[in-house]
Amino acid sequence: MKRVCFVTQGCRLNQSETASLENAFRYEGYDLVHHYQDADIAIINTCTVTENGDKDTKRLVNQLVNANSSIKIALIGCQSQVHKDALLNLKNVAWVIGNAEKMNTHHIIAQTDHLQDPVIRTKKMKRDAFVIERSSVDSHHTRANIKIQDGCDFYCSFCVIPFARGPARSRVYEDIIRECIDLGEAGHQEIVITGINVGTYEYEGKTILDVIEGISAIDTIQRIRISSIEPTTIPRELILMMNSNSKLCRYLHIPLQSGSEAMLHAMARKYSVAEFRSFIEWAYETVPDICIGTDVIVGFPGETKALFDETVANLMTMPIHYMHVFSYSERKFARSSRKEDKVDSAEIARRSKVLRDISEKKKQLFYDRFRGNRLSVLFESQKNQVWSGLTDNYIRVLHSSNKNLRNQFLTLTYSS
Numbered sequence: 001m002k003r004v005c006f007v008t009q010g011c012r013l014n015q016s017e018t019a020s021l022e023n024a025f026r027y028e029g030y031d032l033v034h035h036y037q038d039a040d041i042a043i044i045n046t047c048t049v050t051e052n053g054d055k056d057t058k059r060l061v062n063q064l065v066n067a068n069s070s071i072k073i074a075l076i077g078c079q080s081q082v083h084k085d086a087l088l089n090l091k092n093v094a095w096v097i098g099n100a101e102k103m104n105t106h107h108i109i110a111q112t113d114h115l116q117d118p119v120i121r122t123k124k125m126k127r128d129a130f131v132i133e134r135s136s137v138d139s140h141h142t143r144a145n146i147k148i149q150d151g152c153d154f155y156c157s158f159c160v161i162p163f164a165r166g167p168a169r170s171r172v173y174e175d176i177i178r179e180c181i182d183l184g185e186a187g188h189q190e191i192v193i194t195g196i197n198v199g200t201y202e203y204e205g206k207t208i209l210d211v212i213e214g215i216s217a218i219d220t221i222q223r224i225r226i227s228s229i230e231p232t233t234i235p236r237e238l239i240l241m242m243n244s245n246s247k248l249c250r251y252l253h254i255p256l257q258s259g260s261e262a263m264l265h266a267m268a269r270k271y272s273v274a275e276f277r278s279f280i281e282w283a284y285e286t287v288p289d290i291c292i293g294t295d296v297i298v299g300f301p302g303e304t305k306a307l308f309d310e311t312v313a314n315l316m317t318m319p320i321h322y323m324h325v326f327s328y329s330e331r332k333f334a335r336s337s338r339k340e341d342k343v344d345s346a347e348i349a350r351r352s353k354v355l356r357d358i359s360e361k362k363k364q365l366f367y368d369r370f371r372g373n374r375l376s377v378l379f380e381s382q383k384n385q386v387w388s389g390l391t392d393n394y395i396r397v398l399h400s401s402n403k404n405l406r407n408q409f410l411t412l413t414y415s416s
Helices: 012-027 051-067 078-082 084-088 102-112 161-165 173-185 208-216 236-244 261-266 273-286 305-317 345-368
Strands: 003-008 041-046 072-077 093-097 119-121 144-147 190-194 223-226 251-253 291-298 322-327 374-383 386-390 396-400 409-413
Touching: 003 012, 012 041, 012 102, 012 144, 012 190, 041 051, 041 078, 041 102, 051 072, 051 078, 072 078, 072 102, 078 084, 078 161, 084 093, 093 102, 102 119, 144 173, 173 208, 190 208, 208 223, 208 236, 223 251, 236 273, 261 305, 273 291, 291 305, 291 345, 305 345, 322 345, 374 396, 396 409
Parallel strands: 003 041, 041 072, 072 093, 093 119, 144 190, 190 223, 251 291, 291 322
Antiparallel strands: 374 386, 374 409, 386 396
16 A cells, blocks of 8 residues: 655645545555655645745755655646746656646556656646545644635736636536535535636636525524635625625735736736725725735835835725635746846835735734624644634634544633
């Protein structure tokens, strides 16, 4: 029996895919192990959104080989799709499998493990509806990520994802519901809807609203959370549903990327600052206690101090409660890589710190509003008898207890 370990880099979509693949390998008779020192095969689900993701893969491969010189490595996913030649030069790499065939990794390895030369599978992705063979029951996390969509047609000028993930395509609706039933029966009480561009979901006339309604009908699922969703793809009915559907979390993570009109235009984003502000202000006023997060890219080519200051001013005055701040990273295929007016790395680091400090202050102000309130918390993990969990509106709650609260709901008075 071959022993296999998994390493997941990057986004929630990768986490969902890894969970499905773990179950597929287990079903095929492989022994899943947690430490690569004990493994015959290591499967790395890669990320290439930033340059750091590429560097992390190279560093990780070296760590694996240094700890286990006989290990065979499969690099799957986004980096494999766009950087296959570079990956084949890394030690012990026996498989390079892109996104078109990633979910067949268990079959590919079973059929080719005897070969001496590396196996390369990086064919072009098609715009076809898809199903997933094995459910993403996740033994590592209480919240389960459900993949409903893949790929993107937006082609923002900074982004490599349309090249790494291919065209937008949606999962067969019935297959989503089938998997959510499996996830509920396995004990997952919260489902996180994920994909590359989830708001574009469309299958035989069904939209993301239908997906939410379908999952809501499953008795074992208590919460439905939407992961990152593009601002131009959010139907207003979705916001109204947060008030009428008790299972749908009062939570939105909507990437802004820049609070400067000039930068949004250069990034080829599909909205203006005013449109973004208008929508999230309406959502904030419509859904009591909603938490709204965003992504911001710092140091996009041409971002002057004045343009950055516009971003700061807008983020300070919008009802945004936290930010994920990313340093601009030049990506292969992305149009922005041809721009010459680069921002100095030290200046990018300085600006990033400014936004991260603002994010921490805004998050704390949001948390402080709920002190003394009774909140329902789904607890996830424990360290030194202190349990950590989340409310539906994304407040991280710590609670001391010697009881096992993993995957348990508890209503308590929030203090910190």
